[in-house]
Amino acid sequence: MSQVQTAVSLPQPTLLARTLQGLAGNRTGTIGFFLVALILAAAIFAPWISPYDPAAIMTGPRMAPPSFDHWLGTDHIGRDLFSRVLAGGQVAMLVAAAALGAALSLGLALGLMAGLGPRWLDNLLLLLFDALRSFPTIVFGLAVVALVGPSLLTVIMVVAITSVPIYARIIRTQAQALRNAEFVMAERAMGASLPRVLFVHVLPNVLGPLLILASMDVPLVIATEAGLSFLGMGVRPPTPSWGVILNDGYNFIRNSPWPVIAGSVPIVLVTLGFTFMGEALRDIFDPRLQKAN
Amino acid sequence: MIYYAMQRFLLSVLIVIVAISALTLMLHVVPGDPATMMLGARATPELIEQTRVAMGLDQPLPVQIVTFFGRILQGNLGTDVFTGRDVSDIVFEQLPYTLVLIAVSILWSATLGIVLGCYSALRAGTWLDTLLGILSVGTISIPAFVMALYAVLIFAVSLDWLPAIGAGQGFFGGAVHLILPAFAIGISWVGYVARMVRASMLEVMGAPHVRMARSFGLTEARIVRVYILKIAVQPAVTLLGTGVAHLFSAAVFVEVIFARPGIGALIVSSVNERNYPVVLGAVLVTTAIIVLATLVSDLVVALLDPRQREAL
Numbered sequence: 027m028s029q030v031q032t033a034v035s036l037p038q039p040t041l042l043a044r045t046l047q048g049l050a051g052n053r054t055g056t057i058g059f060f061l062v063a064l065i066l067a068a069a070i071f072a073p074w075i076s077p078y079d080p081a082a083i084m085t086g087p088r089m090a091p092p093s094f095d096h097w098l099g100t101d102h103i104g105r106d107l108f109s110r111v112l113a114g115g116q117v118a119m120l121v122a123a124a125a126l127g128a129a130l131s132l133g134l135a136l137g138l139m140a141g142l143g144p145r146w147l148d149n150l151l152l153l154l155f156d157a158l159r160s161f162p163t164i165v166f167g168l169a170v171v172a173l174v175g176p177s178l179l180t181v182i183m184v185v186a187i188t189s190v191p192i193y194a195r196i197i198r199t200q201a202q203a204l205r206n207a208e209f210v211m212a213e214r215a216m217g218a219s220l221p222r223v224l225f226v227h228v229l230p231n232v233l234g235p236l237l238i239l240a241s242m243d244v245p246l247v248i249a250t251e252a253g254l255s256f257l258g259m260g261v262r263p264p265t266p267s268w269g270v271i272l273n274d275g276y277n278f279i280r281n282s283p284w285p286v287i288a289g290s291v292p293i294v295l296v297t298l299g300f301t302f303m304g305e306a307l308r309d310i311f312d313p314r315l316q317k318a319n
Numbered sequence: 320m321i322y323y324a325m326q327r328f329l330l331s332v333l334i335v336i337v338a339i340s341a342l343t344l345m346l347h348v349v350p351g352d353p354a355t356m357m358l359g360a361r362a363t364p365e366l367i368e369q370t371r372v373a374m375g376l377d378q379p380l381p382v383q384i385v386t387f388f389g390r391i392l393q394g395n396l397g398t399d400v401f402t403g404r405d406v407s408d409i410v411f412e413q414l415p416y417t418l419v420l421i422a423v424s425i426l427w428s429a430t431l432g433i434v435l436g437c438y439s440a441l442r443a444g445t446w447l448d449t450l451l452g453i454l455s456v457g458t459i460s461i462p463a464f465v466m467a468l469y470a471v472l473i474f475a476v477s478l479d480w481l482p483a484i485g486a487g488q489g490f491f492g493g494a495v496h497l498i499l500p501a502f503a504i505g506i507s508w509v510g511y512v513a514r515m516v517r518a519s520m521l522e523v524m525g526a527p528h529v530r531m532a533r534s535f536g537l538t539e540a541r542i543v544r545v546y547i548l549k550i551a552v553q554p555a556v557t558l559l560g561t562g563v564a565h566l567f568s569a570a571v572f573v574e575v576i577f578a579r580p581g582i583g584a585l586i587v588s589s590v591n592e593r594n595y596p597v598v599l600g601a602v603l604v605t606t607a608i609i610v611l612a613t614l615v616s617d618l619v620v621a622l623l624d625p626r627q628r629e630a631l
Contacts, residue, residue: 079435156330157337159561160610164568165586165602172590173345173600181543253572256464257587276576283472290465297460 030142048310055306059086060096065292068112069119076109080266099284101274107288110266115292117267121178121251126240134232135186135188137197138224142205148198155191163188163250171259181260185247192243193236200232234311242304252293268293323621331614336388338606342599343387373398387443396600401592406600410582414604417581420504420573422568423497428505429559432512439513440520440551452517455510464572467503471576474499485576500573504566511562512555520551529629553620560616564609 049055066077078085083103090100098107140151161169167184174180204210204227213223248268252258255269256276263270268289275285371377378386390397396406435455439448461469475483481499523529524547530543571583578584582601589597 109604126430152331153337153340156334157341158612160334160338160564160606161602162564162567162571164607164610165583165605168571168586168590169598169602170345172595174594201618235349245460253462253464253568256572257575259587259590272465272468276471279468279471283476286468290461290468292463293462294460297462298456301456301460 028232035241045307047308049303049306052306052309054302055309058302058304059301062303063293065115065296065299066119069115072112074108074314076112077270078106079305080105080109080113081264082106083164083287084302089278091282091284098288099282101285102278102281103270107271107285110271111268111288111292113266114268114271114289115180117261117265118248118251118292118296121182121185122244122247125182125247126189128182128186129189130193130236131241133193134197134236136190136231137194138201138228140194141201142220142224151194155194158188159191161188164253167250167254168257168259171254176254176259176262178261178265181251181254184254185250188250189243189247193239196236197232198242200235201228203268204228204231238304238311240309241300241307244300245293248296250294252289320621324618327614328615331548331610333424335610336608338610339388339391343384357604391603396603397596399594399597401594406596409585409597410600410604411599413580413582413585416579417567417574417583419629420497420500420570420579420581421563424507424561424569424623425505427501428508429512429555430572432509433516433548433555435509436513436516436555437520437543437548437551439517440524442461443517451513455514458507458510459514461507463504463507463569464576465574466506469498469571470499470503495618500577500579501578503573504569508559508562511558515555515558517549519554520547521527522548523551526550549623553623556616556619556623560613560619563612567605567609572626 049059056312077097083105085104085106086096086100088100089102090096090104094101096108096113097135101107101110104199136151140148154281155173166188167181170184171180179315210223210227251260252267252269252272255267256273258267258273260269261267271285271289275282275287279286336397394407396410398404399406399409407429435451439451442448458466471483483499484497485496529542529546533548537546569584570581571587573579574581574584575587582605586598586601586605589601
């Protein structure tokens with residue numbers, strides 16, 4: 027039996043090979059992939075790359091333009107902007123990973139409940155999703171900050187809560203479609219339990235598109251973190267964040283443009299990188315999704 | 320159509336109720352007492368107790384929620400604990416500035432976006448189409464508050480062409496002060512709308528009814544206006560409806576950066592003072608407006624396309 031199978035099976039490219047091949051064949055996808063790799067590497071190796079301590083003041087003249095000593099210049103108290111941008115990247119990636127991870131798992135649980143549970147639960151959850159979606163992210167974030175105070179954890183919580191409805195809705199639709207799919211019905215007819223159907227069949231079918239969507243949401247998360255930090259309601263000042271750098275730059279905007287430029291360019295690069303990579307991945311794995319969006 | 324409108328309206332009311340309940344519940348689930356947080360560590364127990372009673376926090380939770388809804392239905396959003404003014408007065412004083420800002424931003428960006436998207440789709444594949452595509456992706460990638468900072472940097476600081484602070488005096492002053500903020504909010508929407516209109520135009524242009532219209536010998540202008548654009552513009556209308564939430568978020572930053580009055584600036588300053596009644600009132604009004612905008616966009620789409628009325 028097994029011999030027959032090996033004889034028939036063709037050499038299948040692995041998932042990784044297929045992904046890389048697809049990305050290489052797509053120009054913006056390649057750019058996106060390299061941008062994302064660069065950003066992640068910069069965030070991971072930040073402590074080793076950064077030439078100065080990001081919090082050290084007077085490492086050089088105040089508000090200096092870029093030079094060999096300070097690649098991106100210095101801010102109003104002489105901190106090295108390149109080191110601060112790197113440290114800010116670490117914070118941004120941490121927030122993105124934590125918030126999207128929480129949103130995905132919560133969305134998965136709620137979406138499956140809505141999609142496979144009884145009708146009244148479905149309606150109730152849908153109403154809850156719609157209500158949550160009707161808060162503007164930043165306004166909701168500010169309301170939460172007013173209640174619990176600004177911190178890294180608050181930012182993560184705000185982003186997670188506001189993104190849950192999006193994922194939950196998608197999972198709900200997918201779960202409903204899969205519930206009536208023939209292979210699931212066959213499995214149930216053969217006596218499979220609901221958990222088995224859920225974890226072995228529904229989850230793998232839903233997870234791929236979901237992860238791609240999540241990667242495309244990274245820019246949104248980072249803009250929210252930077253935005254809240256810019257308003258002084260996110261990451262607290264001793265910790266550098268792109269939003270904090272931008273706020274410092276805004277306060278001294280008439281003296282030097284460099285802090286604003288240093289704080290904003292990484293945000294734009296992250297957005298471009300993750301959007302390009304996500305779009306390419308989506309096209310490789312699920313051409314149908316392209317139209318739905 | 321009326322049945323559909325009623326259904327959507329009831330759903331919207333329900334959504335607002337759930338959203339309000341979620342917010343009030345949050346106020347109570349969160350550890351720590353709002354009155355203590357608001358007054359700071361040095362407040363005397365008597366003062367804290369007094370504020371608690373003034374805010375109604377000494378009542379049991381269900382009573383608080385019911386009285387809260389009762390007050391809202393009467394148009395009473397509570398009183399500002401610091402100044403003793405009505406929260407609704409404060410909110411509605413600031414609201415027009417934000418609404419004007421959002422309306423101007425959405426008007427110029429949607430108009431330009433639809434025109435550019437339409438143009439791009441009719442000339443798909445030319446260098447102009449490619450250029451517009453790159454420009455849209457570029458503008459979409461820049462968050463509104465970053466755009467606002469660059470607008471200040473370039474047009475107010477470097478070139479010194481336009482004012483960057485405040486809302487201006489009189490109609491002309493107000494209009495001049497609106498240019499940069501409306502530019503900063505609207506620019507990414509030009510890209511969004513253009514891309515969306517382009518994609519749906521291309522899709523509709525291949526539809527059988529368009530080929531039919533062409534075979535009947537209708538003029539190209541009439542085909543585009545009546546048979547293509549009317550359908551192709553729908554995703555953009557939906558996008559703008561749901562986008563009002565994003566516009567409010569953007570307005571928060573733009574009002575802070577340009578030191579303009581408005582509901583976003585109000586929320587930020589009240590959060591800084593931990594002025595809960597004002598924060599809650601402002602968030603409430605914002606949410607209601609957003610739900611209303613979504614409702615309106617759904618109804619506009621239903622008016623444009625009878626097929627949408629059946630799917631709720």
